[in-house]
Amino acid sequence: MPILDVENLSVSFKQYATGLKQVHHQVISNLSISLEAGEILAVVGASGSGKSLLAHAILGILPSNARTSGTIKYAGEILTSKRQKALRGKEIAIVPQSVNFLDPLMRVGKQVRTSVKSGDAAALQREVFGRFHLKKEVETMYPFQLSGGMARRVLLSTAMVSGAKVIIADEPTPGLDPVVIKEALNNIREFADNGCAVLFITHDIESALKIADKIAVFYAGTTVEIAPVENFKGQGEALRHPYTKALWRALPQNDFIPIPGSQPHPTELPTGCLFAPRCPLATSECQEVLPDMRFLRNGMVRCIHAN
Numbered sequence: 471m472p473i474l475d476v477e478n479l480s481v482s483f484k485q486y487a488t489g490l491k492q493v494h495h496q497v498i499s500n501l502s503i504s505l506e507a508g509e510i511l512a513v514v515g516a517s518g519s520g521k522s523l524l525a526h527a528i529l530g531i532l533p534s535n536a537r538t539s540g541t542i543k544y545a546g547e548i549l550t551s552k553r554q555k556a557l558r559g560k561e562i563a564i565v566p567q568s569v570n571f572l573d574p575l576m577r578v579g580k581q582v583r584t585s586v587k588s589g590d591a592a593a594l595q596r597e598v599f600g601r602f603h604l605k606k607e608v609e610t611m612y613p614f615q616l617s618g619g620m621a622r623r624v625l626l627s628t629a630m631v632s633g634a635k636v637i638i639a640d641e642p643t644p645g646l647d648p649v650v651i652k653e654a655l656n657n658i659r660e661f662a663d664n665g666c667a668v669l670f671i672t673h674d675i676e677s678a679l680k681i682a683d684k685i686a687v688f689y690a691g692t693t694v695e696i697a698p699v700e701n702f703k704g705q706g707e708a709l710r711h712p713y714t715k716a717l718w719r720a721l722p723q724n725d726f727i728p729i730p731g732s733q734p735h736p737t738e739l740p741t742g743c744l745f746a747p748r749c750p751l752a753t754s755e756c757q758e759v760l761p762d763m764r765f766l767r768n769g770m771v772r773c774i775h776a777n
């Protein structure tokens with residue numbers, strides 16, 4: 471049984487257009503992912519593809535003008551907002567994308583120690599700070615006294631000491647130096663190897679391939695493919711979706727050919743397949759309905775032409 475199971479999640483935002491007219495912008499559409507204990511699922515996709523909103527939906531911290539549908543289950547049971555609140559920071563921890571999530575009025579050592587559920591909180595906090603090369607004096611500092619990189623390492627420390635069974639790491643590494651990035655990635659892998667599950671959100675396919683088991687590729691608010699990491703090799707022959715193949719080939723070490731066009735904004739989503747306007751394989755059928763995710767060769771794809 472998956473530890474975390476997101477089924478058919480859609481998220482929209484209510485916004486006021488001209489006058490009092492309300493419009494709903496769909497930012498996540500029919501998204502399903504699941505996460506097993508011991509596994510790292512990386513979520514990759516362009517800016518605005520819905521990665522952070524997925525994280526916030528799982529934790530129950532979407533803004534109040536968001537509407538959601540679909541189900542999210544944790545350990546087989548539906549995550550109601552009451553359960554989300556009870557499990558947040560305890561069973562399910564986040565390494566947030568923004569360092570503004572730190573409490574500006576609390577010394578950072580204390581912030582990390584309050585996340586410890588059992589054992590010697592101070593000892594655990596010091597151990598994890600040591601691992602992330604944070605000196606002893608950092609403990610007594612306030613967030614405004616930290617550099618961006620230090621603040622990120624404090625956020626990572628908070629999740630690592632929490633004893634959570636699921637960690638959602640939302641772009642945990644930007645601004646860190648390469649040694650600390652390596653350390654952080656190793657720590658995340660170790661965390662999964664100890665039986666926990668990680669949803670690792672990143673722009674960086676390279677980092678994802680280093681530690682993840684599977685990669686979910688997001689496009690315009692939904693998954694287009696979920697593939698085992700081994701499929702990312704060569705010319706991308708083993709990959710399923712035209713967007714994933716194009717992303718892979720666009721990497722500097724591959725063909726370095728950018729994908730023409732751009733991801734549609736939530737206010738102007740096409741009907742049918744969201745990638746169709748940029749897709750070399752698109753036919754008139756693709757413009758009719760959003761294809762479902764389907765199994766294909768040990769992975770999943772949302773494309774009627776994939777084979």
Ligand SMILES: Nc1ncnc2c1ncn2[C@@H]1O[C@H](COP(=O)(O)OP(=O)(O)OP(=O)(O)O)[C@@H](O)[C@H]1O
Pocket residue numbers: 483497515516517518519520521522523524533567673735736
């Ligand atoms: N509070 C909000 N109200 C309206 N639209 C929103 C709100 N928050 C996010 N969005 C929109 O939802 C879409 C997805 O945003 P999200 O933050 O999940 O993207 P992301 O994939 O995490 O991007 P990045 O890689 O830049 O962090 C974007 O188009 C964004 O503009």
Ligand code: NI
Pocket residue numbers: 521522523567640
């Ligand atoms: Ni984000």
